[in-house]
Amino acid sequence: MIKVGIVGGAGYTGGELIRLLLNHPNASIHFVHSTSNAGHPLHKVHADLLGETDLLFSAELSNEIDLLFLCMGHGDAAEFLQANKIAASIKIIDLSQDFRLNESPVLNGRTFVYGLPELNREAIIHAQNIANPGCFATAIQLGLLPLAKAGVLTDIYTTGITGSTGAGQGLSSTSHFSWRANNIEAYKTLSHQHVKEITQSLNQLQVGDALSASGEGNGLHFVPWRGDFTRGIYISSIVEIGLPFDEVKHLYQSFYAHAAFTIVSDKMINLKQVVNTNKCLIHLEKQGNKLVVHSAIDNLLKGASGQAVQNMNLLFGLNEKAGLKLKASYF
Template sequence: VLFLCMGHGMSAQFLERHPVPASVRIIDLSHDFRLKSNAGDFVYGLPELNRERIRGAWHVANPGCFATAIELGLLPLAKSGLLPAHVSVFGITGATGAGQKPTEETHYSHRAQNLSVYKVFSHQHLAEIREILAGLDEDVQADIAFVPVRGCHARGIMVNAVFASERDLSEIRSMYAACYEGHPFTVMSDEPVYLKQVVNTNYCFVHVEQQDRNVLVTSVIDNLLKGASGQAVQNMNLMFGLEETAGLGLKASYF
């Protein structure tokens, strides 16, 4: 198996210059093969959505970190045909979630005791999020207003998705529980979730609450594990017929 962990745009160039034997499986962690328009035979590597396709895949495109957190927060709605026409999403990420190249905004002396928004309504992960969710519910165009925030912590993503629904909370929670039954790393929580529950693990914790018609779905992941290398290992396990959780029995920094 070959893991491609280079910057965005470099994986496709590498494969053009260096043909890989057909017997070698590939897992790419860049955005080069996530969209259908340039995916070729790459399968989108979100196990909670494509587990069986990943099992038979030779090439897998690992999802983005924000994409993973947002999709796992909204996937049950899309699968049930209940994704609202408009969803507002506010997400905050740690300093390690900003790619490989150091910048002033990723330097911890800038981020400590500080918050700032960036790429408002235009984050690069929106394309794959919209494509995945719209593919599950063709009647919805997946209008997602996403505001990403640079956090003052090192690692971890918290995403809050807000939308209106006429359905009651117990029905929504049951829908989420059914969607993630049998998936070892996505856990429904009856209590509000926080980053320390998932940092240093491959887990995604999801919590749903409601006030009147307003619904809030909160999802938390470690951007370096479930949002990157941990999910890549999870995909490798599926591709090679190993136990899905192999090598990923990691404890949270708070337990």
């Protein structure tokens, strides 16, 4: 059994991770760290865990573990590793954005591999530390990686809508039910923090001219939206491509032929197919030279905690799907 510790277990991603690990055949949770909830049962925060576990939140850390998950806010993970001595033998999977970019600092001798299995599977298997990808970044990249490998990406125009859990558990003016219900809004237009992360990965595969993360010249132009639902991300990316549609479909089918969770669908996809799963579904449409790539994921699973468990499975030589054979709640 993999001995696991979790830091930041009171938020949405922490709660989702706890739920997955409690039912994982090869993992056991040794502590869930939260200074503000120390001594209280997990179900005080995550009410659905009543009757599932007797674990209490802990204010103490332990080095008697094999793997540490960091489910902390952006910037907090780097500060945590600077302030706390974590044994070098302990593997780390960080769910913040602190170590996703190549220019991210190396802390306490630790370097991080970008944890998108469809891109870096072999590097993940041999890694010690993983930077788990962002939710929007995961959905957009999985829709575009085959085109990057073919070297045909230039300008990319992307829109995507996300549920309220993507904003985290802390209340804000746009996460109250009275604001969110029956409402949508664009935000961070052309300036979302995941753009650099996405273009970094696309440039890892792209043959020829590099894509820009600044929005100038060829690159990703992304408009995210807040939706009036709780979980899930739906992306539509438009690119100009001269290849015949059958050749484009072959690119995608070949690229994802051995992917554990990414599936190319011949039919239009929808959110209900992926919510409560670790899947990414992709559907392609083409009119003239314009290709539209639709991709959908659950932001808390394939976009966060599910992908973190997928990375754990790869790190420890387990079946990649262990603990992740989840079915969508379709109705």
